[in-house]
Amino acid sequence: MAKKVALLQGNEACAQGALYAGCNFFGGYPITPSTEVAEVLSVELPKIGGKFIQMEDEIAAMASIIGGALAGSKALTATSGPGMSLKQELLGYACIAEVPCVIINVMRGGPSTGMPTGPGQSDVQQAKWGTHGDHPVIALVPASCQEIFTETVRAFNLAEKYRMPVQVLYDEIIGHMRERIEFPEPGELEIINRTEPSVGPEEYKPFDPSFGDVPPMAAFGSGYRFHVTGLNKAADGFPTTKADLVDNEQRRQLRKISAAQSDIELNEEYMTEDAEVVVFAYGSTSRSARYAVNELRKEGVKAGMFRPITLWPFPEKRIAELGKQAKAIIVAELNLGQMNLEVERCVKGACDVPFIGRVDGEPINPGQIMDKVKEVK
Amino acid sequence: MAKKVALLQGNEACAQGALYAGCNFFGGYPITPSTEVAEVLSVELPKIGGKFIQMEDEIAAMASIIGGALAGSKALTATSGPGMSLKQELLGYACIAEVPCVIINVMRGGPSTGMPTGPGQSDVQQAKWGTHGDHPVIALVPASCQEIFTETVRAFNLAEKYRMPVQVLYDEIIGHMRERIEFPEPGELEIINRTEPSVGPEEYKPFDPSFGDVPPMAAFGSGYRFHVTGLNKAADGFPTTKADLVDNEQRRQLRKISAAQSDIELNEEYMTEDAEVVVFAYGSTSRSARYAVNELRKEGVKAGMFRPITLWPFPEKRIAELGKQAKAIIVAELNLGQMNLEVERCVKGACDVPFIGRVDGEPINPGQIMDKVKEVK
Amino acid sequence: MSSPRIEVIERYCKGCSICVEFCPTKVLEMDGFVVRVAKPEACINCMQCELRCPDFAIKVHAE
Amino acid sequence: MSSPRIEVIERYCKGCSICVEFCPTKVLEMDGFVVRVAKPEACINCMQCELRCPDFAIKVHAE
Amino acid sequence: MAFDYDKYLRPGKLPHIWCPGCGHGIAMKGLIRAIDTCGLDKSNTAIVSGIGCASRLPGYVDFNTLHTAHGRAAAFATGVKMAKPEMNVIVVGGDGDGTAIGGNHFIHACRRNIDMTYVIFNNFIYGMTGGQFSPCTPTGHKASTTVYGNPDPVFDISKLAIGAGASFVARTTAFHATQIDKLIAEGIKHKGLSVIEVLDDCPTTYGRRNKFRSVIEMMERLKTMAVPVAAASKMTAEQLEGKVLTGVLHKEEKPEYCEQYAEVIKRAKGA
Amino acid sequence: MAFDYDKYLRPGKLPHIWCPGCGHGIAMKGLIRAIDTCGLDKSNTAIVSGIGCASRLPGYVDFNTLHTAHGRAAAFATGVKMAKPEMNVIVVGGDGDGTAIGGNHFIHACRRNIDMTYVIFNNFIYGMTGGQFSPCTPTGHKASTTVYGNPDPVFDISKLAIGAGASFVARTTAFHATQIDKLIAEGIKHKGLSVIEVLDDCPTTYGRRNKFRSVIEMMERLKTMAVPVAAASKMTAEQLEGKVLTGVLHKEEKPEYCEQYAEVIKRAKGA
Amino acid sequence: MAERYELRFSGAGGQGLITAGIILAEAASIVEGKHAVQSQSYGPEARGGASKSEVIIADEPIDYPKATLVDACLAMTQEAADKYSKDIRPGGLLLVDEDFVQNPPVGDFKVIKMPIVNTAKNEVGRMIVANVVALGAMVALTEVVSRESGETAVLSRVPEAFRELNKTAFNLGFEKVKALIG
Amino acid sequence: MAERYELRFSGAGGQGLITAGIILAEAASIVEGKHAVQSQSYGPEARGGASKSEVIIADEPIDYPKATLVDACLAMTQEAADKYSKDIRPGGLLLVDEDFVQNPPVGDFKVIKMPIVNTAKNEVGRMIVANVVALGAMVALTEVVSRESGETAVLSRVPEAFRELNKTAFNLGFEKVKALIG
Numbered sequence A, B: 001m002a003k004k005v006a007l008l009q010g011n012e013a014c015a016q017g018a019l020y021a022g023c024n025f026f027g028g029y030p031i032t033p034s035t036e037v038a039e040v041l042s043v044e045l046p047k048i049g050g051k052f053i054q055m056e057d058e059i060a061a062m063a064s065i066i067g068g069a070l071a072g073s074k075a076l077t078a079t080s081g082p083g084m085s086l087k088q089e090l091l092g093y094a095c096i097a098e099v100p101c102v103i104i105n106v107m108r109g110g111p112s113t114g115m116p117t118g119p120g121q122s123d124v125q126q127a128k129w130g131t132h133g134d135h136p137v138i139a140l141v142p143a144s145c146q147e148i149f150t151e152t153v154r155a156f157n158l159a160e161k162y163r164m165p166v167q168v169l170y171d172e173i174i175g176h177m178r179e180r181i182e183f184p185e186p187g188e189l190e191i192i193n194r195t196e197p198s199v200g201p202e203e204y205k206p207f208d209p210s211f212g213d214v215p216p217m218a219a220f221g222s223g224y225r226f227h228v229t230g231l232n233k234a235a236d237g238f239p240t241t242k243a244d245l246v247d248n249e250q251r252r253q254l255r256k257i258s259a260a261q262s263d264i265e266l267n268e269e270y271m272t273e274d275a276e277v278v279v280f281a282y283g284s285t286s287r288s289a290r291y292a293v294n295e296l297r298k299e300g301v302k303a304g305m306f307r308p309i310t311l312w313p314f315p316e317k318r319i320a321e322l323g324k325q326a327k328a329i330i331v332a333e334l335n336l337g338q339m340n341l342e343v344e345r346c347v348k349g350a351c352d353v354p355f356i357g358r359v360d361g362e363p364i365n366p367g368q369i370m371d372k373v374k375e376v377k
Numbered sequence C, D: 001m002s003s004p005r006i007e008v009i010e011r012y013c014k015g016c017s018i019c020v021e022f023c024p025t026k027v028l029e030m031d032g033f034v035v036r037v038a039k040p041e042a043c044i045n046c047m048q049c050e051l052r053c054p055d056f057a058i059k060v061h062a063e
Numbered sequence E, F: 001m002a003f004d005y006d007k008y009l010r011p012g013k014l015p016h017i018w019c020p021g022c023g024h025g026i027a028m029k030g031l032i033r034a035i036d037t038c039g040l041d042k043s044n045t046a047i048v049s050g051i052g053c054a055s056r057l058p059g060y061v062d063f064n065t066l067h068t069a070h071g072r073a074a075a076f077a078t079g080v081k082m083a084k085p086e087m088n089v090i091v092v093g094g095d096g097d098g099t100a101i102g103g104n105h106f107i108h109a110c111r112r113n114i115d116m117t118y119v120i121f122n123n124f125i126y127g128m129t130g131g132q133f134s135p136c137t138p139t140g141h142k143a144s145t146t147v148y149g150n151p152d153p154v155f156d157i158s159k160l161a162i163g164a165g166a167s168f169v170a171r172t173t174a175f176h177a178t179q180i181d182k183l184i185a186e187g188i189k190h191k192g193l194s195v196i197e198v199l200d201d202c203p204t205t206y207g208r209r210n211k212f213r214s215v216i217e218m219m220e221r222l223k224t225m226a227v228p229v230a231a232a233s234k235m236t237a238e239q240l241e242g243k244v245l246t247g248v249l250h251k252e253e254k255p256e257y258c259e260q261y262a263e264v265i266k267r268a269k270g271a
Numbered sequence G, H: 001m002a003e004r005y006e007l008r009f010s011g012a013g014g015q016g017l018i019t020a021g022i023i024l025a026e027a028a029s030i031v032e033g034k035h036a037v038q039s040q041s042y043g044p045e046a047r048g049g050a051s052k053s054e055v056i057i058a059d060e061p062i063d064y065p066k067a068t069l070v071d072a073c074l075a076m077t078q079e080a081a082d083k084y085s086k087d088i089r090p091g092g093l094l095l096v097d098e099d100f101v102q103n104p105p106v107g108d109f110k111v112i113k114m115p116i117v118n119t120a121k122n123e124v125g126r127m128i129v130a131n132v133v134a135l136g137a138m139v140a141l142t143e144v145v146s147r148e149s150g151e152t153a154v155l156s157r158v159p160e161a162f163r164e165l166n167k168t169a170f171n172l173g174f175e176k177v178k179a180l181i182g
């Protein structure tokens, strides 16, 4: 039988990906250009007995999905820059309390209200540093409607696997554009669910490190009664200020990600094998970059593209290698300088890192990239 | 006449510095370990006819100081990590609307509620990236009670001069410890006030670039009627989506800082002239570093310390130079890896950047630093 | 007494037809996307149209 | 009927003296920072002390 | 005589962004007439808003205007007022802005009884973002996120304001156009926090989905919904079913916040 | 017979962090007795709090416990309840947590009428951070940020809750210890959002600054302040001056949110 | 068909041009199995003013999703015609509603005039289907998808009750243009 | 005086030990013009439990503001003595309230016992000044500031009405220790 196909907006694809992944809880607050994610789920979730709730603001939305996730749901929220800024405190809460959930940030122009209906890619450093304190971060940056679908599924999987919030960031352009989506069959994509405790309620500790860096997680109401707090805590979940206990917990949390980089990292490389100039681009900008690379190759220019699909943790090693291979890694993004800094850090001076930034509400077009590549050649 | 001296807590020194700088508006919401800043100002401000208001939350506190500043006040708020996370959206508003104000972040352990009475330095990247969108950032990191006083004054000066929010970050240790403060005489420290319009209300445009990258600012109620918005705007203050107008404004705002780096940057170097190992440290940690450097020098080790007092914009150039001179720049901070990344970026591989991090509620002690220096030697 | 002059600022009029509906004497009419003063002489200067136009698009000038 | 047994959990008692003040028959007394059962025989089993202790530090066991 | 709105409008900013038939324009005109009635000095008046269609109002009027972030208008306005108590401060915004994300600042402004006027444009919907339900969307009605009928109970904004301590609370509708300026003017003159709720219409996102065939029908609904407080006292509970009271719903004299703070200053200076 | 609190306490967690004489302990015991009265299954009950002294309660009791961020308890709790409507969800927290930073989530929980019980420990102050005034600190009183006397008017929490749409609202004090469990139990049994305000005491930060010489004096004040609703109806306005009403202040039957949402699900599945 | 074919539908907000774009993209990508990307630009506030919807159709996956040089553009209003005809490629096509675009822009492209709204209003009987009339016309003009695919896509979007109406509209648009361009 | 002298005041929350530390730091830095840093550690919640205040005094500016090896420690309760006597330097001093520290810790330091709270209660007449008694005792014991400077600092902190009381407390503490250590 042929697969189900449909022409979907990026935001619709996101909602469909969430449903495929088993999402059964959405808590949100409307904001352009993310609203369609909520709108689709408000229709679809009740059909499967799932819950859709529109909360009083983005903080409450974030709180509701953490609450929902603790009660066993696979929970999602979707927002844009201003909402993302508001969610920061509770994003940190989800990190320290190790609650799996997925946050969609459909990026528009910023800062502040900025340009609500224009595209932006200027929340990518915020994705890592927005909340105070040290915490693990996973952020994915799909570049097409189909990929929004699959990356949303992957976001849920990573959230469940590593027991933490996972962010998916894409810009208004792909959030609002429509492409054909092929719906994977049930079972076609792997679906991961959180590990449930293998010990009984009496022995259960919610952050028991003896089960590894990602301890099993029980749901509220399942017979396991435990404590959850945003204070620094010991393995038993109760607050502590004992230096060694705090240290253990804090480092374990970061280690969840640092030790699993290879499992989480996902990149696409396009014609980088022999590339003298590599364009680093993600999201909608990578589409311009690919177009540019194709054109440049036609002209005999050895250009290639590196496209992170997992933005955080950052593909440090591979960028360092490319830095040694290429004359330059051009970073193109819809902001005034964000991921280029990270690329600069990783190449350690081995090559130039020219930058193309744009924040006027227009996309970076292939021509801009081609010009820059020719400049550095 | 002898200067007025007093034994003051860091937080008290901050409040006194603010008063010296001409602060006449405080809007806050209590949070450990910053509360004493508010407490002192609640007593002192009304004495000089200034305003102290305790708002319903940190968002409202931030809103109130922006409102107060637009009405002509020199406005301050003080908070700690969780509050800082909540303020992010409006911090971005203050940036795009170019409203001078000062935000104190007395850093505690994080993320989330973390360790409210323990020290931390884990909000330093948040200071730059916490809000969505591109925006200029100035952040200062004093290391003693006296310096909290003077840096608070400088924060107000920079806020007024560059017409933007300025953050002052210090950790719980110096926020709560007491040292002797010498109060500068009135006039001893320079006090800068925002430039008022030189044109009449009819010609006034609130973001008129013909007056330079920092256009003069009128106060509400002064006869100049203008519009303020968090949307992307043109020079006349009204919202626009015209690409060129948006671009001009966005770039001008970043240029305010990038073009004035030398005016804003402030570092202390201690025995770096011939240092083979440089310790990069700020805030309370720099005190341990200085202690360690002194001890190491006694042992004949050529150690030195680089201490940023302006953390953002980052002292890129000087770090690059030191990277070439030193075998290693050790970064010591109360977090699990933040400013070390920035140092790594700037040295471009010219030297090693070993890291000492701590997040267990205890300070980094001189011994830890000495050990690390000896390791890399 | 001559009847009031009805000024329609076409650039502002969005054609919502509120004024048309509220005019008690059917002075106004829709003309595609904008309003038209069809029967100026019938105007009784009740100001309903001006009061209710959401777009500042209609003014009633009594002499 | 023998008088109830008053159990004070010293580790929990913070010496607020609420129980002392509310005991109608002066069974309890402060002893430095903790409460002491001074006149157990006077206890009338009214449960006031247990009810009002904020620290779960006092229990009244009627036989 | 035609009312001279131009005196208060910024030249060159019209037409405004609101859709054809959007009630916000009617409410805005009422606000301007009220300001005119009260004779407020333009340079000494600030109009503060959040984000939403209604919140775009300040851009069009010639005062000290402050278009803030979604939901935060009352808090910004409080800062302006505290800094310059001699200024007239008026907050405008939508039902979503004021009672969803901005609910906390709204109730605290009411509690403080700071001398500002809060005009809330209640069109029962989040208009700007395309018609998701707001805390004021009637239960059972449709919005883009409640296609099966809104399960949420609504806020009675006026009741909420009174519960929070507002000292002047009034309500009217876009149909009752002349009452808008009267009530706002009374609110402006009132010392303390005054709330004026104007029920209006969003044909584009609310009207269409809820089967109103025209703006006029929406106006009709406002007309029939409204019962003046005086009339209501003579009506039975059944008769009041589905109705909303209009007019001044609550008025009391209470200490004003800036005046109270002036007392603090006095005490501090005396101390 | 001694009440067996141990059944509900987590072993090894006492003594709690509260100061000597802190009323939170008394209120907590009332909550435990109420839960016992209602016979709630521990594994099927969640206790959710924000941040503050009062909000430390969940750590001590043997349920599904969730100590969230400052002010956000009601929103987290709403998520838990929506996800598992069959669970009993109880929110606890201070006056600051619930009505200052958490005011918005509080009023929206009231509006939704979601079946949870919100027990608010009103000690008139921000205890945890050392005694800054809260929206419930009496006007004129002292706090660390109002040394000249608090200029802020106070929230009447119960009135606010009613204004926001709560369907069950009750109030008592730490002095009226046996009433605490009765009212909370009634609230738990009530279908919909119930608010029980317990006026209690913070000797450390509020008592000291306001010249109370002992916890007992603070208890006395609570005793004399309180007037049962029934009694109040027979008293004059002057007699009620400075008093607060206690008992069930408001009770009505309204559709419960999770049930309403269950209807949405039905409609969606039918569609 | 060219490797990459760019179409633009422009007019006033509320005229259904986004829907027209979507239907065309569906005809191409779902019915015909080509690659298509549809996008639109929102006004400052997504209400009022000029509105546009773009569709790019290709045999290969489409990288850059925005128009570079437009092959064919529809303009239903004067404002839209003025604003959005700028980047029509040399030799491209511009279809205008002759009743609303009184001064069609001139340039290195071919202008086709047709009474779109009026056809909907007077010949189909419902102004609301003007966008479908326009779609039929654009399909006829560009042949970027077949008439049948276009019709299938239209019909799969509309409820049973409106199928005839839309079918008529689509075909009228198609035929009118065919008649015009011969 | 050593180049860097570290003192610690420990006991129960509410005993005024932070104030004692502050007064000592003021005596050193304001009255005597030396360098001093005072700090304290808060319990998890700043209430109840053991509490400590540290003062570092030096002739030079003080870098590291926390205690490294404590020269002299005061412990008013058993819990504090157990918890905070650990990092007293070899040969350092530990002053305990003999009525509350029944089992003074043993180590390579000198323990001095004295009835601090009881002196305040019975000899000064107000338990609340126990911290000032302790301060007098610590000054006598360490000679880190002069008796006069200590007294000056105490008096400049207290309201007129309580000056005598505090003066008495300070001097009683001072003298008792002098008598003890000869």
Ligand SMILES: Cc1ncc(C[n+]2csc(CCOP(=O)(O)OP(=O)(O)O)c2C)c(N)n1
Residues within 6 Å of the ligand: A029, A030, A031, A032, A058, A082, A083, A086, A113, E051, E052, E053, E054, E055, E069, E070, E093, E094, E095, E096, E097, E098, E121, E123, E125, E126, E127, E128, E129, E134, E202
């Ligand atoms: C922090 C934040 N969240 C969400 C939004 C998106 N948003 C803009 S306006 C609005 C609602 C507007 O509704 P209302 O206040 O009722 O005004 P209306 O448009 O109906 O006049 C929303 C949700 C935003 N701009 N910022």
Ligand SMILES: Cc1ncc(C[n+]2csc(CCOP(=O)(O)OP(=O)(O)O)c2C)c(N)n1
Residues within 6 Å of the ligand: B029, B030, B031, B032, B058, B082, B083, B086, B113, F051, F052, F053, F054, F055, F069, F070, F093, F094, F095, F096, F097, F098, F121, F123, F125, F126, F127, F128, F129, F134, F202
């Ligand atoms: C976002 C945030 N802001 C501020 C604080 C600081 N804070 C902690 S508890 C508290 C107030 C507590 O008052 P209340 O809720 O009345 O509880 P109480 O301590 O009086 O029981 C404050 C302001 C915080 N932890 N987080």
Ligand code: SF4
Residues within 6 Å of the ligand: C006, C022, C023, C024, C025, C026, C027, C028, C042, C043, C044, C045, C046, C047, C048, C049, C050, C060
């Ligand atoms: S003034 Fe009255 S009568 Fe005249 S046009 Fe307007 S509405 Fe009609």
Ligand code: SF4
Residues within 6 Å of the ligand: C008, C012, C013, C014, C015, C016, C017, C018, C019, C020, C034, C035, C052, C053, C054, C055, C056, C057, C058, E021
């Ligand atoms: S009410 Fe105003 S906008 Fe509407 S049709 Fe009449 S003039 Fe035009």
Ligand code: SF4
Residues within 6 Å of the ligand: D006, D022, D023, D024, D025, D026, D027, D028, D042, D043, D044, D045, D046, D047, D048, D049, D050, D060
């Ligand atoms: S039960 Fe009553 S009488 Fe007995 S000790 Fe307690 S309070 Fe006193």
Ligand code: SF4
Residues within 6 Å of the ligand: D008, D012, D013, D014, D015, D016, D017, D018, D019, D020, D034, D035, D052, D053, D054, D055, D056, D057, D058, F021
């Ligand atoms: S009430 Fe409890 S804590 Fe207080 S003194 Fe009595 S037993 Fe101790």
Ligand code: SF4
Residues within 6 Å of the ligand: E017, E018, E019, E021, E022, E023, E024, E053, E054, E123, E127, E128, E201, E202, E203, E204, E205, E206, G047
């Ligand atoms: S969307 Fe609704 S509220 Fe917004 S302008 Fe249009 S009609 Fe008015």
Ligand code: SF4
Residues within 6 Å of the ligand: F017, F018, F019, F021, F022, F023, F024, F053, F054, F123, F127, F128, F201, F202, F203, F204, F205, F206, H047
């Ligand atoms: S500070 Fe107040 S509220 Fe907090 S535990 Fe102590 S007495 Fe209770």
Ligand SMILES: [Mg+2]
Residues within 6 Å of the ligand: E052, E094, E095, E096, E121, E122, E123, E124, E125, E126, E127, E134
């Ligand atoms: Mg609205």
Ligand SMILES: [Mg+2]
Residues within 6 Å of the ligand: F052, F094, F095, F096, F121, F122, F123, F124, F125, F126, F127, F134
């Ligand atoms: Mg409290």
